[in-house]
Amino acid sequence: MRFFGQIIQRDLLTDDGEIYLIVSNTAEMRDIIHHAIESGFTPEVIHRQTWDTDNVQTYLFKLRRRRAA
Numbered sequence: 001m002r003f004f005g006q007i008i009q010r011d012l013l014t015d016d017g018e019i020y021l022i023v024s025n026t027a028e029m030r031d032i033i034h035h036a037i038e039s040g041f042t043p044e045v046i047h048r049q050t051w052d053t054d055n056v057q058t059y060l061f062k063l064r065r066r067r068a069a
Contacts, residue, residue, distance in 0.1 A: 004039040007065070019063040020046070026056055033061070040066050 007013060019041070023029045033043050047060040 001035055004036055013065050021061045024058040036063055
């Protein structure tokens with residue numbers, strides 16, 4: 001929550017800026033992405049990695065901030 005809040009409060013992204021975020025399903029991925037959306041970011045999955053040995057899935061997200069019109 002702090003990460004997204006700091007990006008917004010400090011206005012750290014340009015209009016065409018992007019954030020790349022790696023999150024695995026061993027973390028609270030749904031909550032993290034939900035908070036990103038609530039903070040005004042649009043997530044896009046760029047890559048998903050799985051392994052044959054377990055059920056761990058790792059996602060690379062690209063986040064863009066929706067600007068108010």
